[in-house]
Amino acid sequence: MDTPTQTPDVADVLVIGAGPSGGMVAQVLSQGGLDVVCLEQGDWVTSSDFPTGRPEWELLVQKRWAHHPSERDVPADYPVEVSESDISPVMYNAVGGSSLFFGAQWPRLLPSDLKVRSVDGVAADWPLSYPELTHHYDAADRLVGVAGLGGNPAYPDGLDYPLPPHPLGPLGLTAARGLNSLGWHWWPGTVAIPSARFGELAQCERWGTCEWGCPRGSKASADLAFWVHNLRSGVRLVTGARVREVVVDAQGRARGAAWVDRDGVEHEQRARAVVVCCNGVGTARLLLASTSPLFPDGLANSSGLVGKNLMLHPNAAVLGVYDDEMGSHRGPLGEALVSLEFYETRAEHDFVRGMKFGAHPFPGVLNQVEFHRSLPFEQLWGPAIHDVVAAHSRSFFYSGQVDDLPEESNQVTLDPGLTDSDGIAAPKVRYRVSENSRKQLAFLVDRLDEAHRAAGAVRTVRLPLATDQPGHLLGTARMGTDPATSVVNADGRAHDVPNLYVADGSVFVTGGAVNPTATIVALAHRLGEHLLATARHQEAVA
Structure with a gap:
């Protein structure tokens, strides 16, 4: 399948990351008639690419298909510094993101998960109620085909x-x-x-090989669940596109993103709104790397909470x-x-x-x-x-x-010495159980x-303790009503940047104990519907 690379000078919406949340946001917006561009630093992976259809698959997954980017070390990856972490996060960069490696468990949060402060006197409550999520859970289940x-x-x-x-x-x-x-x-x-x-x-x-890739195309990883449909809806998906920073204009609005292709050539994609969907590690990394005179500590980080409160579900x-x-x-x-x-x-x-x-x-x-x-x-x-x-x-x-209750000391920062192949600072994960x-x-x-x-x-x-499981990366750009104690509001919009959104596990206030993908996709559906309803109010980029 060819990936179209001709993109408009100014898209209605730029989505960064083609995993489950990016796939859902792009689907809602494109089917609603908006012009959507998605930048994904990974590539397409087909079911026949996975080693799990071969007798020696358990040997083949040790390197090229390892769960951890520092072990794979392929062009789409960036290194992750985990020397001060009890758990090494599972991540994969591709169309479909880490869902290529997920076991496809699809439980919903329980009502108490959104009200942990009210129920148990710890952590914080979410800024939305359980009934507000139900419609979006149902819509996600119908789109994905949940059993x-x-x-x-x-x-x-x-x-x-x-x-x-x-x-x-x-x-x-x-x-x-x-x-x-x-x-x-x-x-x-x-x-x-x-x-x-x-x-x-x-x-x-x-x-039974779901967590190392389905060789039969029978799992609703985001490439199959969303992206084959998104291309038909007109989404422009650019693979091999490593985003260096989200760029802002003089008024502090997101102007788009600066990105680097596999040949090292620099580009900028402009958009009227930007949605970051890079997971709880990658989103924190990108926001912290997006510094400017208006945002010297990183984009959308006036609270100082970008990268903090990392939850990894021990x-x-x-x-x-x-x-x-x-x-x-x-x-x-x-x-x-x-x-x-x-x-x-x-x-x-x-x-x-x-x-x-x-x-x-x-x-x-x-x-x-x-x-x-x-x-x-x-x-x-x-x-x-x-x-x-x-x-x-x-x-x-x-x-x-x-x-896994949130603690500010569990966090993602930018490593002072480690970079990816394009010289962009790598994330450093500090996480203690x-x-x-x-x-x-x-x-x-x-x-x-x-x-x-x-x-x-x-x-x-x-x-x-499984030190290499699971790939649940949550909490580093938490939602809330108070800009002093959260990064985005209940719709996923950044408090500091009116046309910047986050639509992945970063926005979780608490993690619950269930697998998070169903909730991530439901929140992305909710964000997409909100952005679609308010699209006509987005200001044009100068």
């Missing part, structure tokens, strides 16, 4: 999905029996992977080995079932807020080996390796993530182990 089962008692009444849920399979049924015996909540997993053909998406063939897991076959190579990887039993604050806990966990298949024998890395040498290598590998088909794992999160993780691991034992596992292996 799930309505009626989950953990959510308000009325929630349903366009497609039926995926089969639980042997591992899901085993997990369900165990959770039933404990009396814990569970529900079939909700995923943005079609259980029947949907639009451009093939029916899922259950390969993740833990427990592998269970069973006597029976679990079909653990059969996907989708997202989750066969999910439990929100311990989602809300409880008086008997020594921490606030809670967690979400799910039962997952476990494709690949090398993944099985890697999960056992924490064991003593003699329990993994030598004769023991045969038992470890042989147990693969009889295993599945529970993984969960905790409600808080005491509250460590208590949550310890509780979570015990519960995951308990769930396996209740389901009949003959042995378990614990992973108390």
